[in-house]
Amino acid sequence: MDADIIVIGAGLAGLQAARRLQRSGRRVRVLEAEGSVGGRVRTDRIDGFLCDRGFQVLNPAYPAVRAWVDTDALDLQRFGVGAAIRDRDGISVLAHPLRHPRQLPGTLRSPRLDPRDVLALSRWLGPTLLRATVSSRSAADAPLGAALDHAGLTGPLRRHLLDPFLAGVLAEDAQSTSANFVRLLLRSFALGAVGLPAAGMQALPEGMAADLRDPVRLSRPVRSVATRADGVTVGTDHGPLHARAAVVAVDPGAVPGLTALPAPPMHGLVTWWFSAPEPPRRGRFLLLDASGAGGRPAGPVQDTAVVSEVAPSYAPADRALVQATTLRPAAGEPADEQAVRQHLEHLYGVPTRRWELVVRHDVPHALPAQPSPLVDRRPQRIGPRLWVAGDHRDTASIQGALVSGDRAALDVHAVLDGAAPADRDGPRS
Ligand SMILES: Cc1cc2nc3c(=O)[nH]c(=O)nc-3n(C[C@H](O)[C@H](O)[C@H](O)COP(=O)(O)OP(=O)(O)OC[C@H]3O[C@@H](n4cnc5c(N)ncnc54)[C@H](O)[C@@H]3O)c2cc1C
Known part of the structure; x- marks a missing residue:
């Protein structure tokens, strides 16, 4: 195994998921397509x-x-x-x-x-x-x-x-x-x-990334995610990576490329x-x-x-x-x-x-559009060892991205531990 969990995307959701998993004692690897962390929170x-x-x-x-x-x-x-x-x-x-x-x-x-x-x-x-x-x-x-x-x-x-x-x-x-x-x-x-x-809004994700013992792998776009009963295989330009679970924390537009979920309206x-x-x-x-x-x-x-x-x-x-x-x-x-x-x-x-x-x-x-009625805790587990996270699974905000990442991580940790997944709310708005 290359890691316990692979987190795909180093926006706020992916970074919070990785921090939480690391704190739970998991070996985490974060793969980010771009040359810097932050996703939609970046600064020129x-x-x-x-x-x-x-x-x-x-x-x-x-x-x-x-x-x-x-x-x-x-x-x-x-x-x-x-x-x-x-x-x-x-x-x-x-x-x-x-x-x-x-x-x-x-x-x-x-x-x-x-x-x-x-x-x-x-x-x-x-x-x-x-x-x-x-x-x-x-x-x-x-x-x-x-x-x-x-x-x-x-x-x-x-x-x-x-x-x-x-x-x-x-x-x-x-x-x-x-x-x-x-x-x-x-x-x-x-x-x-x-x-x-x-230092600009990007200081927020950079500070979060600095907490990770294993630094985010930048310029590493993930091309595919295949789930098995006991783990996942993540396809990259540098070859496949294997882990016990993966969190797909990409931007909403990239979600259909890696999962069966549709892209939410934006x-x-x-x-x-x-x-x-x-x-x-x-x-x-x-x-x-x-x-x-x-x-x-x-x-x-x-x-x-x-x-x-x-x-x-x-x-x-x-x-x-x-x-x-x-x-x-x-x-x-x-x-x-x-x-x-x-x-x-x-x-x-x-x-x-x-x-x-x-x-x-x-x-x-x-x-992401946030129409009425509000659905602010969308399901995140989409396969036996696969989760999705991001503001599109929660509220369209920094708050929503952070909560979604944390919620996915707590669930991954519990499932890998063999515990029954619970409804993990995170700090509510
Ligand atoms: C102009 C603008 C103004 C905003 N204003 C506010 C505001 O004032 N207050 C507020 O609370 N929120 C605001 N937001 C929303 C907030 O920025 C987002 O909700 C939040 O940053 C989303 O984080 P995320 O992690 O869910 O997704 P993203 O930030 O989109 O992160 C996804 C990451 O996945 C990476 N990725 C994509 N595909 C792949 C792949 N195949 N392999 C590896 N990595 C991949 C991307 O490069 C990106 O880094 C604003 C957003 C924008 C754009």
Whole structure:
């Protein structure tokens, strides 16, 4: 045997599975197709800028992050909890009153704090906020849009803040995502201040990989997995490898190539990273646009931030780094650079002529769709000695990927020990 268990894929799910198996005393080998670990959580270093491969943030309030990630070692640089919103009158900030007491007068004056909306939001989200865990499987669920309508959350708080913010987070603006999933996400956003590791998001998987005694084998794409009653044979360009079990922790699009499972539907995002001579706006808040018709964005940018204001390590000292995120429609072309620049000029109120595009990350398969009703613990054992793990088996998030990897590993360990597999939940959102 080349190892007790072979883990295929060194994204967050594969790395967490490998760490858990190693901790259980198993010999683990991780094979990764790419030249670095992290999968969808990677960072490009370009001319002194750190550009994550698609703007994303680490939420230290995710239960799995609290349990398994040393966020102190990552030196998180935190966003403000709230958002800056542009409307026809200018930009105003709506911030968490306890975390940003200095913003309180502005927040209280905000036209978004319509009392009917506040009451409807409290009723809709309150129980999730107050309970330590949510039985999301059993709670009644609905598509987000219908659930918000039903809750009576139909005013400016929704249209100007929640709708544009959630479209960027969920990578879709049809609001077909499970409302229960969104409640869990909002709970984490309310409880923690999201941030960026000083060395870029890829520092998260790199830190996890550094825990492994047997280093991840990079540039080792797995071509096939054959299961036998007592083990697996994994086909690689360097010949077959044998193990007692395997965890297929590849990205959702690669799952059908190695298993009989179909590829889950995915949503896409495009992130534009611009270098600017000076910050177009000060402060640590995400900027949203409510200045278009019906309070919707007046252009393709779903959210934007002066990332170097939040994370100075992301840019050289004499430049500012601005991210702009646009949705990537399943059909048709994503927005072009001119449209994005025009929208950014409108949002920040400054010309973007002297801004340079550092890189554009087009990620058509960013997040698995998470429709209603929420199924957040999909079966992972797909053969006597074969498991599958990844965010597509849990929730479409860093939390989901970590929990899925851990859950698969606990199950593998129990099966190899001859113990009956149990329902292993991991730390719930
Ligand atoms: C643009 C963007 C923004 C996001 N924003 C957030 C956010 O703000 N908050 C949040 O919680 N989540 C966010 N996410 C989601 C989060 O990044 C993912 O849920 C998580 O990283 C998925 O991890 P994974 O291990 O399941 O899969 P992946 O990261 O896809 O890892 C799969 C790994 O398998 C490897 N692989 C594939 N085929 C093979 C093969 N044949 N052999 C060997 N290796 C193989 C791949 O190279 C990859 O390294 C975002 C994602 C994107 C793309």
